[in-house]
Amino acid sequence: MEFNVAQLLKEPIGAKRVYELCEDISELDADLAPEGPLTGAVELLRIHSGVLVTAEFNVVLLVECGRCLEPIAMPLSVRFQESFRPLTEVSTGRYIAPSEYEGQEEELEDAALLIDDHHILDIHEVVRQNIWLALPLVPGCVYEDPNRCPFFLERLREMQEAHADLEDESTDQVDIDPRWAALLNLHPEE
Incomplete structure (x- = not known):
């Protein structure tokens, strides 16, 4: 789930790329037990401050039922949108300081939301966090009662x-x- 966005960063605001995902996430987090691959789509949109990532994906995780403690397959649908900013300019290689952008200081310095100096946008951490957010606090099995x-x-x-x-x-x-x-x-x- 790494994308080279060097060419996208050279293009005008509004340029976009769309990618289909079918990724093995078994190494993403030791506490997550995927039943199969993560599937979905990612859209990368060039914005004034970098790249806006919009992702929508599905994954099935093996979790423990909060009532009966038996393992159950929990299908999840996750959608997120995050803004990633580059560390360097593509054309000159100049370091871009966080103060050159508008926004919250915490967001501007969040390592998970940075495009590295080789112009690789890595969404692994953002995907991991959004999977955890999509999980119910107490997963339940198929029995309503x-x-x-x-x-x-x-x-x-x-x-x-x-x-x-x-x-x-x-x-x-x-x-x-x-x-x-x-x-x-x-x-x-x-």
Whole structure:
């Protein structure tokens, strides 16, 4: 997912290139487990400050279900748009300081958003970050209702058996912190 943009940077604002992607991302992040290649399209558009990258891709990742803890295949559709700025001018090789561009200082100095001095635009890091952003916080398997998932019910029984001894312990003798004792009057008796 590296693109030589030297010729694009020589062209006028508005020039663009479109590339189809079919990339193996198994080496992208050790914590990501892709089921297949990343497929999609990338558009590179020449803008006043460098290159605007618009990407839309699909990938299927193997993740752990948040309920039943079984591995599931999670299809993701990701779309992002990022502005990349060159480190050097193509024609002269002169270093371009971040102060010569408009924008947030953090964005101008973000290494993931720089076109290197050989005019190679690398989108690996931006793709990795956007895949993580597209993943749900708690991935779920195909069962909408957790009570219908056989793996969830099995795990629930295992947990209840493992913690059954805790429920049997008597809780009659509870030490109450004297600082909280006044609040007990507000709690209705059960």
